Amino acid sequence: MDWFGAELDGPLVAVRTVHFAASAVTAGVVIFGAAVLMPASRTAPQVLAVAPRLRLVVWLALLVSVASGLAWFILQAAAMSGLSVGEAMSPGTLWTVLDETQFGQVMLARSLCVLVLAACLCLGGGAGLRRLRLAAALGLVGAIAWTGHAGATAGTEGVVHLLADVLHLWAAAAWTGGLLALVLLLLALRLAPDRAPVRIAAVRRFSTLGLASVATLIVSGAVHCWILVGSLQLMLVTGYGRLLTAKLVLFAAMLALAAANRVWLTPHLATMAADRSATILTCSAMLELLLAAAVFALVGALGTQHPAAHFLI
Amino acid sequence: MRRSLSIAVALALLLVASQAHAHAELDHAEPRVGNKVATPPREVTLWFTQKIEPAFSRMTVTNAAGERVDSGKARISGSQMSVSLRGGAAGTYRVNWHVLSVDTHTTDGNFTFQVGE
Numbered sequence: 001m002d003w004f005g006a007e008l009d010g011p012l013v014a015v016r017t018v019h020f021a022a023s024a025v026t027a028g029v030v031i032f033g034a035a036v037l038m039p040a041s042r043t044a045p046q047v048l049a050v051a052p053r054l055r056l057v058v059w060l061a062l063l064v065s066v067a068s069g070l071a072w073f074i075l076q077a078a079a080m081s082g083l084s085v086g087e088a089m090s091p092g093t094l095w096t097v098l099d100e101t102q103f104g105q106v107m108l109a110r111s112l113c114v115l116v117l118a119a120c121l122c123l124g125g126g127a128g129l130r131r132l133r134l135a136a137a138l139g140l141v142g143a144i145a146w147t148g149h150a151g152a153t154a155g156t157e158g159v160v161h162l163l164a165d166v167l168h169l170w171a172a173a174a175w176t177g178g179l180l181a182l183v184l185l186l187l188a189l190r191l192a193p194d195r196a197p198v199r200i201a202a203v204r205r206f207s208t209l210g211l212a213s214v215a216t217l218i219v220s221g222a223v224h225c226w227i228l229v230g231s232l233q234l235m236l237v238t239g240y241g242r243l244l245t246a247k248l249v250l251f252a253a254m255l256a257l258a259a260a261n262r263v264w265l266t267p268h269l270a271t272m273a274a275d276r277s278a279t280i281l282t283c284s285a286m287l288e289l290l291l292a293a294a295v296f297a298l299v300g301a302l303g304t305q306h307p308a309a310h311f312l313i
Numbered sequence: 314m315r316r317s318l319s320i321a322v323a324l325a326l327l328l329v330a331s332q333a334h335a336h337a338e339l340d341h342a343e344p345r346v347g348n349k350v351a352t353p354p355r356e357v358t359l360w361f362t363q364k365i366e367p368a369f370s371r372m373t374v375t376n377a378a379g380e381r382v383d384s385g386k387a388r389i390s391g392s393q394m395s396v397s398l399r400g401g402a403a404g405t406y407r408v409n410w411h412v413l414s415v416d417t418h419t420t421d422g423n424f425t426f427q428v429g430e
Contacts, residue, residue, distance in 0.1 A: 076417060079417070079419070080366070080369050080413050080417060080419070081369060082369075082419070096368050096369075097368070100366070100367065100368040101366045101368055101369070101413070101415070101417075102364075102366065102415040103415075103417050147416075147417065148416055148417075149416050150416075151415055151416055152337070152363045152364060152414050152415045152416035153363075154362075154363060154364070154392075306418060
């Protein structure tokens with residue numbers, strides 16, 4: 001398989017893509033619950049009507065995340081040991097990867113996050129449990145940073161790289177998972193009475209979350225580019241650089257849609273054309289989600305590539 | 314928002330080349346790559362640009378006749394890997410290495426050094 005001149009391991013890229021997207025949706029919907037739904041419900045309790053549906057989405061995304069995480073672990077064990085997938089599935093090899101490598105330890109820690117998150121989802125919603133649920137969801141996504149290039153960068157630069165990647169992962173989850181939750185909320189409110197003020201309360205809060213996420217993505221992404229690419233030339237001549245360029249183009253398209261939603265559609269939610277604006281907003285958010293899916297595919301590929309900066313050596 | 318994005322992207326793209334190495338490459342070795350030493354060394358040590366995984370990293374040393382002269386098990390700590398040598402004659406020694414970096418990337422390589430006056 002070949003994308004933008006980069007040789008890719010198809011199955012590994014596929015399971016990583018599914019895993020990153022499912023983990024982002026899991027965490028993003030939980031973040032949406034904490035940052036948008038709960039605060040908005042104080043002035044507009046009708047938004048809570050979507051809560052059971054969001055819970056179902058978190059459960060489904062968590063299941064997909066676990067299944068794809070297992071597949072990733074097995075394929076990665078094969079790549080690490082140099083064995084075929086069939087041979088790598090022996091208890092000895094899998095145990096060595098789990099017990100003795102950083103990748104295995106991180107996956108183990110993330111499995112604990114899954115268990116805590118699942119327990120919180122089962123037990124329901126006190127304030128303490130909601131905080132624990134948020135912490136577990138952030139842990140599930142943030143720990144991915146240690147499986148990749150950031151987990152191996154040395155010294156102070158390594159700490160900066162890890163911090164940037166953790167923030168990048170959280171912001172990406174908040175934006176994409178939050179967007180999915182917003183679409184579900186807007187669809188649930190479609191025929192509700194007094195829907196206009198409820199929609200405005202939710203969309204404004206999501207808008208703030210989205211803006212914070214985008215700012216974080218830009219700053220942390222710039223740090224990542226600086227460490228792993230280093231120059232404009234490498235951005236265009238290496239497979240890694242070209243994949244990253246494609247990702248930036250998709251990101252810019254998502255941003256243009258988000259800006260249109262914020263600047264043009266959100267103010268219309270309070271006017272006579274509120275329902276029509278809400279429909280356009282929903283469609284635009286769905287389009288953003290499609291672009292996000294393509295971004296996840298590129299992220300799935302990027303981590304399997306030798307970073308561009310390597311070619312400076 | 315779009316303006317701030319374009320500024321950030323331009324910033325990211327125009328930054329000068331950084332010195333970061335994003336997976337384990339050979340930084341230096343003792344005996345040095347391609348160098349000549351008077352007597353056979355007791356061990357060969359490699360330093361990599363990143364921490365490596367002991368479970369999936371290995372190295373071998375062979376003499377001019379292609380026979381293994383290393384003791385077998387390499388010792389690995391952080392980004393450093395050493396193996397003891399069993400001694401041997403003058404000639405060209407070849408070091409083959411294969412390492413897994415903690416970021417899950419594998420790299421390999423080889424180099425030679427000379428033993429003798």
